Amino acid sequence: MVVAVAAALVVSLVACGSGDDGPPDGQTPVNQAADAPPRLPVPQGDGSRTPDDFNGDGHRDLVLNDLVKNQAHADDAGVGIVYGGPDGLAPGAWQLLSPARQAARTDGQAPAVFDAEASCDLDGDGFTDLVLSTDPPYDGQGRPPVPVQVLFGSPQGLTGKAVKLVVPDAARAGNDWPDQPVCGDFDGDGAQDLVLHASEEQLTYLRGPFTRKGAPRAAGAPVPAPGNVPTGPAVDVDRDGYDDLVIRAAAGEGDAYLVLGGPDGPTGAEIALPSGTDVALGRFGRGAALDAAIGAESGTALRYDFPDPTRATLAIPGPQLDAGDFDGDGLSDLVVGGAEPRIFPGGTAGLSPEPAATVSPTADGTSRVLAVGDFDGDERADLVVRTYRGETWDSVAVHPGVETGSAGTGLVGSAAAVTFSTAEFLGG
Numbered sequence: 001m002v003v004a005v006a007a008a009l010v011v012s013l014v015a016c017g018s019g020d021d022g023p024p025d026g027q028t029p030v031n032q033a034a035d036a037p038p039r040l041p042v043p044q045g046d047g048s049r050t051p052d053d054f055n056g057d058g059h060r061d062l063v064l065n066d067l068v069k070n071q072a073h074a075d076d077a078g079v080g081i082v083y084g085g086p087d088g089l090a091p092g093a094w095q096l097l098s099p100a101r102q103a104a105r106t107d108g109q110a111p112a113v114f115d116a117e118a119s120c121d122l123d124g125d126g127f128t129d130l131v132l133s134t135d136p137p138y139d140g141q142g143r144p145p146v147p148v149q150v151l152f153g154s155p156q157g158l159t160g161k162a163v164k165l166v167v168p169d170a171a172r173a174g175n176d177w178p179d180q181p182v183c184g185d186f187d188g189d190g191a192q193d194l195v196l197h198a199s200e201e202q203l204t205y206l207r208g209p210f211t212r213k214g215a216p217r218a219a220g221a222p223v224p225a226p227g228n229v230p231t232g233p234a235v236d237v238d239r240d241g242y243d244d245l246v247i248r249a250a251a252g253e254g255d256a257y258l259v260l261g262g263p264d265g266p267t268g269a270e271i272a273l274p275s276g277t278d279v280a281l282g283r284f285g286r287g288a289a290l291d292a293a294i295g296a297e298s299g300t301a302l303r304y305d306f307p308d309p310t311r312a313t314l315a316i317p318g319p320q321l322d323a324g325d326f327d328g329d330g331l332s333d334l335v336v337g338g339a340e341p342r343i344f345p346g347g348t349a350g351l352s353p354e355p356a357a358t359v360s361p362t363a364d365g366t367s368r369v370l371a372v373g374d375f376d377g378d379e380r381a382d383l384v385v386r387t388y389r390g391e392t393w394d395s396v397a398v399h400p401g402v403e404t405g406s407a408g409t410g411l412v413g414s415a416a417a418v419t420f421s422t423a424e425f426l427g428g
Contacts, residue, residue, distance in 0.1 A: 036424045040092035042083050044155040047126020051373065052119050054153040056127040059084030060375050061157075062384065063116045063130070064396070067422040072391045078102075079116045079132070080425045081158055088376035089398055091420035095157055099134070104149055104162050106136040117148070118232055120183030120192040122210040127153030131181045131194070132162065143175050148196070150214050163214040167196065167204060171219040174199030176228075184234030184243035186261040191217070195230045195245060195266060198222045203230060203247070205265045226257040226270050235281050236261070237290040237306045242268075246279050253277045253296065258306065271309075274301040282323030282332025284346040286310065293334050293351070295321045300336070304350055314344065314353060324372035324381030326357075326401035326411040333381075333411055337369045341385060343411045357411040362397045362419060365389040376400060376417070383412050386422075396420055 045057030052060050064080035078098035082089050099114035111134035118131040129152045136145045149162040167178050176199035186193050191208035194216070198204045203223045206216035227249035234243040242261030247270075249255040255275050260268035273279065276296040284291045287305025294301040295318020303309035320337030327333070331346035333356070342355035361367040364387075371384040380401030388394035397416035 037090075037092035037420060039094075040090055042093050042095065042157045043085060045127075046155065049126070050128075052128055053084075054081060054119075054128045054130065055083060055157040056153065056155060057084075059086065059377060060373055061128075062089055062371060062375065063119065064370070064386075064422055064425075065116050066386070066388075066394075067425050068388070068394050069391045070426060074391075075112070076114075077425055078114050079130075080422055082420075083157065084375055086377065088382070088400070089418050091418065091424065094424060095159070096425045097130075097132075097151065097158055102151055102158070102160070102162050103132075103134060104164050106145065109137060111135050117179075118181045118183045118194075121153070122150060122183075122192050122194070122208055123152065123212060124191055124209045125153075127155070129153050130158055131165070131183070133179055133181075143169075143172065144177050146178050148179060148181055150210070152212060163212070165194075165206075166213065166215040167206065168219045170221060171204045171206065172198060173202045173204070173222040178204055180230055182230040182232035182234055182245060184232075184245060184261070184266075186234070186243050186245065186265040187263055188242040188261065193265065195223075195234075197228050197230060199228065201225055201228055203228060203266070205267075207265065223265065223267050225259060225266075226272075227255070231256075231279065234261075235290065237281060237292075239289055246273075246281070256294065258292070260307065269307065271307060273303065276301065277319050278321045280321035280323040280334060282325075282334070282346070283330075284323075284334065284351045285331045285348050286350045291332075291350075293318065293321050293323070295319055295336070300334075302351065312350060314351060316342075316344075320369060322369055322372040324383075324401075326381045326383070328378075328380040328401065328403055335369060335372060335383065339367055341367070341369050341383065343383070345411060357414075359383060359385060359399055359412060360414075361385065361387040362395045362416060363387050363389075365393075365395075370396065374401075382417075394422055396422065 043057045047056040048058040062082040081095045083093040113135040122129045138144045148165040151162040178196045180197040194206045196204040207218040227247045229248035231246040237244040256273040258271040262268040276294040278295045280293045292303045300314040300318035302312040322335040323332045334344045341359045343357040345356045367387045383399045398418040399412040400417045
């Protein structure tokens with residue numbers, strides 16, 4: 001099985017074009033346009049193993065943390081979900097998750113912050129669940145409350161009320177907020193676990209499956225680690241049956257490590273990675289195991305074939321990296337985000353030093369890669385890019401993966417297969 005790693009929920013902003021001055025010249029603000037797709041019902045499924053499939057119909061769905069607003073500096077509307085279908089994402093089939101409707105309350109108060117952090121099937125029922133961060137009230141005294149909540153998937157999608165994640169006191173350390181959740185099967189038992197930030201160089205490890213009240217099957221003492229910033233998504237890098245975890249020493253540019261999973265979870269060997277701002281994991285082509293690309297302003301370091309990797313570099317900066325198999329050849333390709341995202345193809349000798357595709361935004365503005373994943377079910381990854389100007393105009397474009405027949409050509413369609421604006425959520 002080809003692993004396509006996407007930083008679907010944690011992304012970096014890369015500036016290009018103009019700033020907060022509204023939509024492109026001569027265009028009507030999208031939130032006032034009348035050409036939004038007609039509203040469609042959310043398809044009902046009976047469960048699947050497809051990633052990010054909240055309604056269990058076998059088609060991947062898209063999570064959108066950043067939505068346009070009616071006016072600049074207005075409150076965030078919440079989290080948008082666009083549901084997939086046989087032909088890919090269906091922009092008319094959507095749900096808006098707002099803290100007022102979906103978040104669990106604390107002392108009768110709904111949180112103002114409601115951001116998607118991770119997604120996986122925590123209770124094992126075949127419907128992907130969404131892990132969110134909130135801002136519960138806290139007076140600064142003693143140990144803060146748990147800000148993480150879980151919204152469980154269902155045949156109707158994400159329609160219920162979130163529950164607060166249960167983090168036993170014994171699994172916490174210090175008075176830091178237990179946040180930055182990462183999903184993975186770190187102990188190899190087939191159930192999804194969660195790893196959270198604890199304090200200093202420690203992590204909180206919660207073993208799944210989880211109950212519908214947000215409680216883990218088990219949780220031990222905090223886990224020593226080379227850092228306390230867990231970074232997803234987690235994958236089985238060395239193919240031993242246990243998911244492995246990237247740990248950063250601090251937010252932003254800095255040291256990173258690969259902590260290997262095992263029967264007791266992410267408590268195994270640590271492999272130091274070069275300092276950088278982002279890490280993408282995939283099978284880029286030199287060995288049987290997975291590889292890592294570590295991006296920094298000075299270039300992108302490569303580590304092939306864990307757990308004893310060989311070293312290489314790409315002479316390109318990589319402040320935002322993603323990986324996915326866009327042409328279906330069984331090897332991962334590397335996406336380097338920016339004003340015009342570039343895709344470097346994997347091959348038997350590793351990543352090509354030349355990009356096979358450069359994706360131009362659909363309009364002037366600031367662009368970023370939102371997600372990499374197979375949204376149309378053709379076993380090739382697709383690239384989702386959001387372009388926006390200010391807070392009141394945006395365009396989301398899905399560029400499909402392309403079967404090229406030879407490495408180094410194409411990889412994604414130059415024209416988007418699907419485009420829409422997150423303005424459709426304004427009426428939700």
